[in-house]
Amino acid sequence: MRVKDLKKKSGKRIDTKYIQSLGIQSYGDDNLYPQTLRNIIAASSTGSECAERFANFIEGNGFREVTFSEYIVNRRGDTADDIHAFVCTDVGSHDGLALHVNYNVLGNIVELQYIPFENCRLLEEDENGYVAKIAVHPDWTGKKTRKGKAIQVNRDNIDYIDVFNPRKEVVLAQIEAAGGIEFYKGQILWVGGNGKYVYPVSRADRVVTEMSTDEGLANVKYRNVRCNFMPSGMIVTKRGISPVHLDEDGKPIEENKSSEDTGFSDTIIQLQGDTNAAKILEVTLESDEEKPEFVDISSKNYDKDFTVTDTSVVERIYSAFGQEPWYCIRIGKVGFSGDILEDAFEYYNSIVSKQQRMIERAFQKIFAHWYEPVNLSNDFSVQPLKYVRNATVSNSNR
Template sequence: MNVKTAKKPESRVGVGYSQQFKMQTYGEDNLYPQNLLAITSASGTARLCLNRYAKFIEGFGFKDTNFSEYVLNKKGDTSDTILHNFSEDVARFKGFALHVNYNVFCQIVEVQHIPFENCRLEEEDENGYIGHILIHPDWKGKKTRNGKSILVTKDTVKKICVFNPDPKVVQSQVEAAGGIDQYEGQVLWVSLDGPSVYHTPIYDPVVTEMSTDEGLSNVKNRNVRNNFLVSCMIIAKKGAPSVDVDGQVIEKKMIAPEDLRKFQGDTNGNKILLVELEEDEDEPKVVAFPTKNYDKDFTVTDESTVERIYAQFHQELFYAIRMGKLGFSGDVMRDAYEYYAGEVTTEQRFIERAFDQVFKYWHEPVNISHDFSLRPLKYIDSNGTSVNS
């Protein structure tokens, strides 16, 4: 078999076009980021790996502590706060977005984080240029404000110019908006896959495994919560039939559905099930009642699924520590932290360059060295000291 004859996989992110908003849709249903969030949130392994990935991207924050505490907007968000939000977006979506505002001198005066899943790209023009980012708080149209759903309409979708700090460009945009008070600023939208390109996160190839991880958790839950966990069954004589107040014989089922539910789940384990017989000559007897445990049936699937998710995040060392293959010690954890801190340097430099772009046009002198480098995360032992040198 060669490349030509091999079965062609479907595109991971289908990019379409929305005539209503003149934008590129992110996935065929325009909900690719939202779908990813739903899948990863339902997988315990995915959440663990994603949180670790974001944690290492953020590291110990900016080396320049003066800058880390610097307030960037009216809400009081500091550089460290924005960095934390950035790190989560880069881990989940391989990109992030910033909203910047200008003063009358075309200088940046405010920076705010925009949830990356809320952003969409305008359609390219004939030169391949994308001029605007479209923003909506919930592209599913289910989020509410004042008790009303925020539907996806032209009135609720904001269309904001892409980041271009050239004073001449900013001035022309301010004039077109009708003045600085009407101007909505610009959006710095960046992706690790390249400029103006919808990206796929590093874990996209294992979304099937993440969904499988959720399914395995459901099986385990139902095995414990809904399985029959009685220890045995007693078969006894039923006796005389019941008669109601009108003299009518009441027919009883041997086991009613509501009775069965009394023997399902962990809180009803080890009960005795009583079954009454119709015929008097049948003697009572005790019958073992075996239960079915499905956990062993899925052991191989469970282990291989978890391992593949860890591997896609390049967290094999942490998986080996978890499985007891490397043991647990300060040296082992130091090596694991040092290894993974090196794995996220590309993402950290990506964030550093974005901050550098913005603060070249900041409105006031900042008491920083303009070194936006991030400190790598290090393992802290039980005494509170850094094990990494």
């Protein structure tokens, strides 16, 4: 089928529109794309496992330059390695990062802070295609609270911070416009994997349907074990004739059977789930059967109905994250040995190299304008993860 014949069936992954009341470009139709995606990943056991491995390999063993990695970069005591770890999680989940920098009166960077990428939104472009500021809110869902009150999503609770531009004349002009260094909010280096000032599409986005299906399959398995009926059978016995009660006129009193509590509902609950398996249900009737009757009850196992779906969903999620070697190990297609794991580690380090270079360039841009030299080698590369055969070897192999 031709591409133009499919364009009506395939839409944009992220819908962006202008929210005039806030002066921002929405990140998704409801402006909650990263938050929604994060929840989808977290609800999928396979998706969260793959996303965590992806972020771990991006982080590697931290910066090669140990001295730089231990350098304190802000008043909170965070080191460069701490900021790097936070950023790698965002790059793994959202394919983007946001770093906040503060300047001194001389226009030099003196502080670096991490900002969660999902907290940032882009302002609308000007006539030159330039985005001047980044809008930052602690929770765009409006559910986060401070002093017991929700932080509403409005202009009063949003910080509009200048985008990263370390040229001294620009910084000094911004400080003067803010009314002095004490009122200056600094700048944000915002980087997205889809291009300059374009909301990125996460690697996980390509399998959001599969990850949601993975969550649904887990729910089916849960209900199959916890809520399914698993008694071994049912015994039906007869009940004796109830005595007839007469009123003052000698007329029989009709019993209100509809209001009679048989306790059957409670019995049903007691027969559900794994802890109540193989129990026998006894049902007493008012009819005149001469002997008890045993009725076999065969429970329905739904796991078999979803075996193919389960397998294909897991395979596609692993494939989307480029983790085929671990999938092959998982299903037993290849053996589990040190050589195979070493090859898997080497292979996946090549997969995450693009994300690592994006982070390296971001740190290099910032520390090129730091108020003092802290990385004389100018090496901001990351030491890749390696499979360690000997479990007794120290985790620190820098």
